[in-house]
Amino acid sequence: MRIGEIAALVGVTSRTVRHYHHIGLLPEPARQANGYRSYTVRDAVLLARIRRLTEIGLSLDEVRDVLADDAGRELAEVLGELDADLARQEREIHGRRQVLAALLAAPPSSDGPLSPALAALLEHAPATGSPAAAKDREHLALLDAAGDEAGAAVFAALRPLAEDPAVLGLYERLDELEGARVDDPRIAPLAAELVAAVPDEVLAVFPAGEPSATGFGRVLLDDYPPAQREVVRRVMEGLAGRVRGREGA
Amino acid sequence: MRIGEIAALVGVTSRTVRHYHHIGLLPEPARQANGYRSYTVRDAVLLARIRRLTEIGLSLDEVRDVLADDAGRELAEVLGELDADLARQEREIHGRRQVLAALLAAPPSSDGPLSPALAALLEHAPATGSPAAAKDREHLALLDAAGDEAGAAVFAALRPLAEDPAVLGLYERLDELEGARVDDPRIAPLAAELVAAVPDEVLAVFPAGEPSATGFGRVLLDDYPPAQREVVRRVMEGLAGRVRGREGA
DNA sequence: CTTGACCTTGTCGCGACGTCAACGTTTCTA
DNA sequence: TAGAAACGTTGACGTCGCGACAAGGTCAAG
Structure with missing residues (x-):
């Protein structure tokens, strides 16, 4: 042959x-x-x-082992492991298919696939042409993909903010600061109002540590032009102050 | 960062x-x-x-495609294909696990894992020390693994032969010819009895073509020492004759 | 000053073959 | 009988998504 x-x-x-x-x-x-x-x-x-x-x-290595000691003993052992492995794969694939089904059921997003929690949040947020709002959505998507398990709780806590029409006004005021200077008088009141707008529930679930510890806070600031950056910096400071006050109480 | x-x-x-x-x-x-x-x-x-x-x-290539035209259209398309692929994998894994379960339930065999049909056949065949019988089992295992869909039918048709104690005697007579010469007088009667022993049902499901067409028949003959080879050759000829007779009738 | 934790580029390795190259042999066909 | 098609041979590279290592350079802390 x-x-x-x-x-x-x-x-x-x-x-x-x-x-x-x-x-x-x-x-x-x-x-x-x-x-x-x-x-x-x-x-x-x-x-x-x-x-x-x-x-x-x-695998071919396993085949070699099984053929080497040709008693059925080793075979049963390898087959047992194999079955456990296949069971794991089956569960994994099943889980991924469920994620897929959720994604296909949700409306398509320009930010790529999102977790159901964040998708629900963004769906309830009114469509807006505000660049600052778009930036915020990107930052939320980043938090979403970071695999932070607290993400879902944060998104749920943000729901009232998303549905609040007053928030739109805040975004517009932030947009107006795009080309402004760092000493613009509109910065301080806007920051104060933003800090006040964040509900306690969000603070409760937010990670308590200094955001700049990971470098994320610093880079996030770099993402904004100077005046807006100053607003965000003050908001972060103000929120940290509220967190400290909460912990101290 | x-x-x-x-x-x-x-x-x-x-x-x-x-x-x-x-x-x-x-x-x-x-x-x-x-x-x-x-x-x-x-x-x-x-x-x-x-x-x-x-x-x-x-895959990373698919990710590149999805990111390239950033509308959600392509994404949904790719996700649909992906889900179909995952569904296929899931079915495949499930099928393999069922095969595995059948193998683990069956008694361990020295010939490695066998199809349920062949395992059932060999389990009903009495254990014997006959080398010729062992060779036959190997040939059956080969047919089994060849993926021949007719295999299951052949194995079922062979069941009566496996349970027939008279077959043991035939194997022993074949064993006795191991060192014999090709002109041994025991060859002709043994071949005739073997041809007669094969039931019509087996012939009916057996592939009708010349086995040597694939080279398998020739190599199968080479697997035997001369006298036994002569027996097998005559059996193959005799069976082919019976098939022709069946087709001609 | 050293240690350790980071960063850089570049390369090999994995698993089970598919695919091509470049060539010799056999077999079928005109 | 010639030529083409279909086999066979060895050898080497490609796949996919990185992990692991080599052989360094950079930087902050003890």
């Missing part, structure tokens, strides 16, 4: 057979005068056993 | 971020004076979107 014949007989490709030779899984058979490999039925039986084992899902 | 910070923020490794730069998925940010990469919030947002997409199960 030549390599193509044994491969077709067992149901693999010639390349696969040669690969098994290369890694020593299947012994090299005798050669004919022309250099062609010459296979016997015993080779086919062995190759068939290998194929059965790989079809089940064993 | 330096690379370690953005990576920790989004929840990937620095190596992953560099990999995305390398393949052009994430643009290289500006450098600090010391050569360190300097990331902005926009980079983090983009990286977070990439991470969300890969977590769902998209």
